[in-house]
Amino acid sequence: MASEWGGVVPSEPLASSDSYNMGSIAQNKLPVIDFSEVAEKPGSPEWNKVKDQVKEALVEYGCFEATFNDVPMDSRKSLLGSIEELFELPLETKMRNFSKKPYHGYVGQYPMVPLYESMGIDDADIYDKVDNLSKTFWPEGHPGFSKTIQSFAERLSALDQIIRRMILESLGLEKYLEEHMNSTNYLLRVMKYKGPKTSDTKLGLTSHTDKNIVTILYQNEVEGLEVKTKDGDWIPFKPTPESFVVMIGDSLLAWTNGRLHSPHHRVMMSGNDARYSAGLFSVPKAGYFIKAPDEMVDDNHPLLFKPFDHVEFLGFYYTEAGQRSENALKAYCGI
Numbered sequence: 001m002a003s004e005w006g007g008v009v010p011s012e013p014l015a016s017s018d019s020y021n022m023g024s025i026a027q028n029k030l031p032v033i034d035f036s037e038v039a040e041k042p043g044s045p046e047w048n049k050v051k052d053q054v055k056e057a058l059v060e061y062g063c064f065e066a067t068f069n070d071v072p073m074d075s076r077k078s079l080l081g082s083i084e085e086l087f088e089l090p091l092e093t094k095m096r097n098f099s100k101k102p103y104h105g106y107v108g109q110y111p112m113v114p115l116y117e118s119m120g121i122d123d124a125d126i127y128d129k130v131d132n133l134s135k136t137f138w139p140e141g142h143p144g145f146s147k148t149i150q151s152f153a154e155r156l157s158a159l160d161q162i163i164r165r166m167i168l169e170s171l172g173l174e175k176y177l178e179e180h181m182n183s184t185n186y187l188l189r190v191m192k193y194k195g196p197k198t199s200d201t202k203l204g205l206t207s208h209t210d211k212n213i214v215t216i217l218y219q220n221e222v223e224g225l226e227v228k229t230k231d232g233d234w235i236p237f238k239p240t241p242e243s244f245v246v247m248i249g250d251s252l253l254a255w256t257n258g259r260l261h262s263p264h265h266r267v268m269m270s271g272n273d274a275r276y277s278a279g280l281f282s283v284p285k286a287g288y289f290i291k292a293p294d295e296m297v298d299d300n301h302p303l304l305f306k307p308f309d310h311v312e313f314l315g316f317y318y319t320e321a322g323q324r325s326e327n328a329l330k331a332y333c334g335i
């Protein structure tokens, strides 16, 4: 069993969360990039400076910490409050978060990751979509919840767009900007990890790569997220109210023909407190074929993946073969 956007609930690989191999913890930190000065300024010297930092971080780590003032502090606080309120609902109410797309809805109650629960809000930047979903939880309506989710998603989607524009510019792919932006929609997934109530570290979420384009995570003050370096070390993320974590997914790795890295990451929990997090996922629309532009392919960079549809790829990912493979993208459409 696993979940829609990246696959996190293993069907078999781990005997139990107690025997989980911790791996070695890296001393290094994720790069930190400040986007406060660039929002409306493509082409400015500040923009170009940040663009270089983004490229460097994504080639090496596939991930960085971001500060971005355009999501106000009160919007972040309300978001965490709304997530908490949502998870307090009875299980049968939460399970109404059902989607025809596999694993787009409620995920939880899996013995492998007993601390973990999550729910998905498709098109989270569109008020009517969010409000329709919120009526499945609160039939009498809950406009405050809908507004909190929608405005957070809309504001944070601006950061997704800045980053993707910088990536395309730094790879000389400006001419694909419009097509690229229009090929995705926004899924907000909200997560709760119960505190294991021991000082031992327990698995919160299995190591995986995301399967989408770009993921931006926000969370409360409880630690747990770790990102793997290319050398195989785990970098623990130290949360602050200011910081987001930005990560590349396999679809963008494929579209850039391997120029960018998509990192493995996991959640490890200890202590009493619950960790609440939210991920804004830019996800390729069904029917859109991800195909590296010609500019990304030459003698030194032979084409790595056949063109593929993200939804079909996810379908493969959740088969037994997909779950067993070390690198699902390569197994599915590697050349």
Ligand SMILES: O=C(O)CCC(=O)C(=O)O
Pocket: 005, 006, 008, 189, 191, 205, 210, 217, 219, 225, 265, 267, 277, 278, 279
């Ligand atoms: O809770 C987190 O910060 C990570 C969640 C995650 O990796 C995912 O949903 O793909």
Ligand SMILES: [Fe+2]
Pocket: 006, 208, 209, 210, 265
């Ligand atoms: Fe993930």
